[in-house]
Amino acid sequence: MNADDVDRARAFYAAVFGWTFAPWGPPGFYSVRTADGAAPGLIGALQPRRELLPGVPQHGFECTVAVTDLATSLAAAEAAGGRVLMQPTVLAGIGELAFVSDPEGNVCGVMRYDSGAD
Numbered sequence: 001m002n003a004d005d006v007d008r009a010r011a012f013y014a015a016v017f018g019w020t021f022a023p024w025g026p027p028g029f030y031s032v033r034t035a036d037g038a039a040p041g042l043i044g045a046l047q048p049r050r051e052l053l054p055g056v057p058q059h060g061f062e063c064t065v066a067v068t069d070l071a072t073s074l075a076a077a078e079a080a081g082g083r084v085l086m087q088p089t090v091l092a093g094i095g096e097l098a099f100v101s102d103p104e105g106n107v108c109g110v111m112r113y114d115s116g117a118d
């Protein structure tokens with residue numbers, strides 16, 4: 001989820017759904033869990049609003065899909081008519097993340113999780 005005011009968004013989702021938030025990764029980034037932390041359930045993140053497409057602020061929920069081979073997934077996205085919006089970047093202790101756009105302009109994160117990433 002992207003937010004102009006992360007603290008306001010945290011308060012809203014905590015009040016409405018009982019979600020909990022813990023700092024995770026870069027400043028202003030939070031891991032989001034259901035109130036009891038049980039699976040299945042939400043495993044998400046809350047972060048400041050950004051523009052993956054220049055001039056187009058992200059709104060709404062953003063999906064990130066876990067993959068085993070990031071390079072193969074990015075190549076497949078391009079081959080299927082999508083675009084790579086953000087090249088892979090390492091999130092220390094989390095993994096490697098990239099963003100793609102589908103042919104309709106929808107944005108999707110692509111993540112190879114690796115707790116040993118540095």
